[in-house]
Amino acid sequence: MMNKKDFSIVCIGAGNVATHLAQALQQKGFHLSQIYSRTQESAQALAQTLGCAWTTCLEQVDEHADLYIVSVKDSVLETVISQLAHCNPDALYLHTAGSMPMEVWKGKFKNYGVAYPMQTFSKQREVNFEEVPFFLEANSPQNLSLLQEIAGSLSPKVYEASSEQRKYLHIAAVFACNFSNHMYAICQHLLQAHQLPFESMLPLIDETARKVHELSPVEAQTGPARRYDKNVINRHLNMLEEEPKLAEIYRLLSEHIHLYETTNH
Amino acid sequence: MMNKKDFSIVCIGAGNVATHLAQALQQKGFHLSQIYSRTQESAQALAQTLGCAWTTCLEQVDEHADLYIVSVKDSVLETVISQLAHCNPDALYLHTAGSMPMEVWKGKFKNYGVAYPMQTFSKQREVNFEEVPFFLEANSPQNLSLLQEIAGSLSPKVYEASSEQRKYLHIAAVFACNFSNHMYAICQHLLQAHQLPFESMLPLIDETARKVHELSPVEAQTGPARRYDKNVINRHLNMLEEEPKLAEIYRLLSEHIHLYETTNH
Known part of the structure; x- marks a missing residue:
């Protein structure tokens, strides 16, 4: 088992999914180190509720995290990923998009995958993560089991699904x-x-x-x-x-x- | 307050709405006297669960009931009503259709109205009538208050609605x-x-x-x-x-x- 306090997480995106996911991970004891959002308003709002750092500049994304979770509009996902090249090469990189293949990470990082939380998230409404099924995919059995540990700490409903099934x-x-x-x-x-x-x-x-x-x-x-x-x-x-x-x-x-x-x- | 045991009810129709309504009324102590359905199979099936009489012939509908509830397809409602002319002229006559005006009863009987239970009924599934809103309309204040008493014994959610609103x-x-x-x-x-x-x-x-x-x-x-x-x-x-x-x-x-x-x- 990882030590959650020493496991630091950067959230790229501050929309509905990122907001609920970041809050839930923090509540479970993970260390949220930084929020990135394109707009200062969203970045700051989420960072304040978490008491962590924020940035609106991808180049300034914390390069020492253990986990990077990218929750952005599908249309900008690949552009965002290409601007994370300075970040920790040993970290695990995830996106949360239902319709985007895992392979968007290929050739960019060593450890990657997808965690798709299949639920409807609105900022105004609390989410009970016990009732959120997670569909996971990873590029190696080790990464899948790390991902299962992280998602499993949020929800008992953790499934595997290929990019095609997702x-x-x-x-x-x-x-x-x-x-x-x-x-x-x-x-x-x-x-x-x-x-x-x-x-x-x-x-x-x-x-x-x-x-x-x-x-x-x-x-x-x-x-x-x-x-x-x-x-x-x-x-x-x-x-x-x-x-x-x-x-x-x-x-x-x-x-x-x-x-x-x-x-x- | 009426004496429910002496208040006898005929159900015309044995579909999803009629089935759940008849069972709920019986559970609340009303006397179900007879079920009519076009097909023997449906009439018999519902009559058996209620332990009451049944018929597939409109002319043989019990002429001495206090309440007649007609729950049939909209397209046959008026034809069915016109064949109840032999029934108790002092009874209350109701239909349960959302889209049919109350005035289908006009000139046919003295006391009439509509009780529209706004819920999705399937024979295979029990209905909790506490959670069924009833929308009521009647042709006189007296009939409305009788109807409120009957519907109110099934559900706390009883509203009035005109034919147009319904x-x-x-x-x-x-x-x-x-x-x-x-x-x-x-x-x-x-x-x-x-x-x-x-x-x-x-x-x-x-x-x-x-x-x-x-x-x-x-x-x-x-x-x-x-x-x-x-x-x-x-x-x-x-x-x-x-x-x-x-x-x-x-x-x-x-x-x-x-x-x-x-x-x-």
């Missing part, structure tokens, strides 16, 4: 989380327009999520699209006439539910 | 429940194709539902569409190339999330 985890998570949350947003929009409280929908939202712990989503499906009740579907489409994008979403999803019903997915 | 509750519920559940179904489909367990998504699904208890759905939104990370979005669209309908859903919802971000819904 891509599909990520896209599946976009549907299960980002798109279902957007369905809640549309729901709120429709209710607000008719002076109805979104709050009254929470029991329905909760039960919809709870049901798929016991039934498969296809078994759990209910509603006019499942029954293919064209009366209701057409009445709803008429109600959405003035919001053609919502009507299009309604039509497309109803047809797709019917497709899954009839092809026995 | 239409919007229903369509909003289709988005919050039916469509978000379909997002889980697509998620499972994508995972299965890559030997990944749907189970690993449950913490993410649960947290997505829990978040909107504290944040509005627009605040709670995360993911590539919120960041409008075109790199990730295009990579995901490429991954879905062989399933053009999924690609279309992905594109449409990502654009719509971006629209809500930028117009500050």
Whole structure:
């Protein structure tokens, strides 16, 4: 076992994932040495909650850390990595992106991998890491076991996944989380327009999520699209006439539910 | 207060809503006298769990009940109602449909209303009625207060809603429940194709539902569409190339999330 106090960590990025991860690692006794963010505001905000150093300049990233965790937008990941060349060649380097392959590290460092925390992080909301599944990949068995030790100190749900599998985890998570949350947003929009409280929908939202712990989503499906009740579907489409994008979403999803019903997915 | 044992109820319909409602009413001490369903199989199955009579013939519906609850497909509701003309003229008549106006009862009976339980019911899964909001409407203050007493014995969450409001509750519920559940179904489909367990998504699904208890759905939104990370979005669209309908859903919802971000819904 490593000595967590002497194991120093630099976080590159100060967005939702980096913020929660850095705080959780510190709470577990790791030494957070520095936060990098492109903007001073984010870097400083996170560094203050951690009581550690910060920088907005990649060249000034602490070169003596044991672990570098890069949590930045996918589009800048490779550029950021290429600017860490001055950092500790013996350290472990990780990124946290669902859709980026491990091989972005190849040829840059000796010890590297990926730790993808599959959860939805918002800065305003605390995260219980016990309920965050981590999907890990590393470039050697030794690095994988170090990574398992670190991730395992945060969560009991630690899995291995290849870069290829992680891509599909990520896209599946976009549907299960980002798109279902957007369905809640549309729901709120429709209710607000008719002076109805979104709050009254929470029991329905909760039960919809709870049901798929016991039934498969296809078994759990209910509603006019499942029954293919064209009366209701057409009445709803008429109600959405003035919001053609919502009507299009309604039509497309109803047809797709019917497709899954009839092809026995 | 009514004497529940002497208050006899007929359920017209034996689908998901009727099944859970009839069982819950019986558990609360009401007298279930008869179940009607178009098919013998459904009528008999529900009547057996309740230990009451059943029929598949509308003309044979018990004419002496105090309450008639009609839970059938919207498309047949009016036809069914027109065939109950022989039943107790003093009884209370209810339907449970989100999208059907109360006025379908007008001119047919003296006492009528609607009790819309806004929840997702599956026969395979128990329902905790304490967590089912009921939206009520009745044709007189007396009938409303009787209805409040009946619904209030099942759930503490009893609201009033006009037929017009109920239409919007229903369509909003289709988005919050039916469509978000379909997002889980697509998620499972994508995972299965890559030997990944749907189970690993449950913490993410649960947290997505829990978040909107504290944040509005627009605040709670995360993911590539919120960041409008075109790199990730295009990579995901490429991954879905062989399933053009999924690609279309992905594109449409990502654009719509971006629209809500930028117009500050």
